[in-house]
Amino acid sequence: MLKGLLSVFTRSNCPLCHRAAARCLCGDCLRQLQSSQLKNCSEFWRGDLPLFAWGIYGGQLKRSLAVLKYENCPQLGELMGCWLGKAWLNSPIYAKTKKVTVVPIPLHPKKLKQRGYNQAELIARSFCRLTGYSLQPQGLERVRETKALYGLSVEQRKDNLKSAFVVGKDFQRTKPRAPILLIDDIYTTGTTVTEASKKLISLGIQVLGVAALSKTVTIADNKNSRKNQPKKKLKNIK
Numbered sequence: 568m569l570k571g572l573l574s575v576f577t578r579s580n581c582p583l584c585h586r587a588a589a590r591c592l593c594g595d596c597l598r599q600l601q602s603s604q605l606k607n608c609s610e611f612w613r614g615d616l617p618l619f620a621w622g623i624y625g626g627q628l629k630r631s632l633a634v635l636k637y638e639n640c641p642q643l644g645e646l647m648g649c650w651l652g653k654a655w656l657n658s659p660i661y662a663k664t665k666k667v668t669v670v671p672i673p674l675h676p677k678k679l680k681q682r683g684y685n686q687a688e689l690i691a692r693s694f695c696r697l698t699g700y701s702l703q704p705q706g707l708e709r710v711r712e713t714k715a716l717y718g719l720s721v722e723q724r725k726d727n728l729k730s731a732f733v734v735g736k737d738f739q740r741t742k743p744r745a746p747i748l749l750i751d752d753i754y755t756t757g758t759t760v761t762e763a764s765k766k767l768i769s770l771g772i773q774v775l776g777v778a779a780l781s782k783t784v785t786i787a788d789n790k791n792s793r794k795n796q797p798k799k800k801l802k803n804i805k
């Protein structure tokens with residue numbers, strides 16, 4: 568009886584569709600969101616700054632990331648961070664990289680105060696819980712407020728992010744022994760993570776790559792192949 572009453576009070580609404588949900592998301596939204604996962608998250612793991620991406624930015628994943636950032640829904644970051652961690656553990660990269668220090672892309676303190684949390688840090692915390700990697704949330708600091716990057720050209724993005732980051736005090740005192748894996752919610756052109764990694768590299772810190780929940784699709788990706796389609800099509804979901 569008491570348990571039943573308690574469950575009425577603790578039950579909340581799904582942050583994506585606002586229907587009643589016993590857990591963080593309702594079953595339908597959970598399935599839709601999970602179907603955004605790429606078949607091969609290591610597809611972009613190549614080049615100077617390799618990328619591990621959980622899904623392609625769009626549809627339910629895009630909406631979830633917006634709700635996470637702008638609708639005070641930190642539990643979504645924790646949930647999706649778990650998924651990113653699971654995908655990493657199942658990837659061939661994990662077998663080769665047992666020691667990693669995870670650094671989330673920081674927010675400017677002013678934005679952090681407004682939002683109440685850094686979504687990249689929430690994702691990174693869950694990711695580290697799953698993988699057992701060490702987390703250094705203050706590995707980088709954002710010292711310059713930057714404009715929203717949406718709609719800016721690559722050159723404008725670079726200008727906007729110049730001197731936006733500094734290496735955190737702990738790393739300045741003692742360099743991490745393990746290579747750094749940067750974590751962010753959305754990877755667009757890679758300008759943000761490239762700027763961040765440059766700062767670490769300039770201090771002699773090794774950067775392994777980037778893990779992001781989502782990657783926006785570029786013209787080059789479209790030309791590339793159809794290998795990166797999500798696992799299931801949404802129409803298959805009841």
Ligand SMILES: [Zn+2]
Binds near residue numbers: 586596
């Ligand atoms: Zn829902």
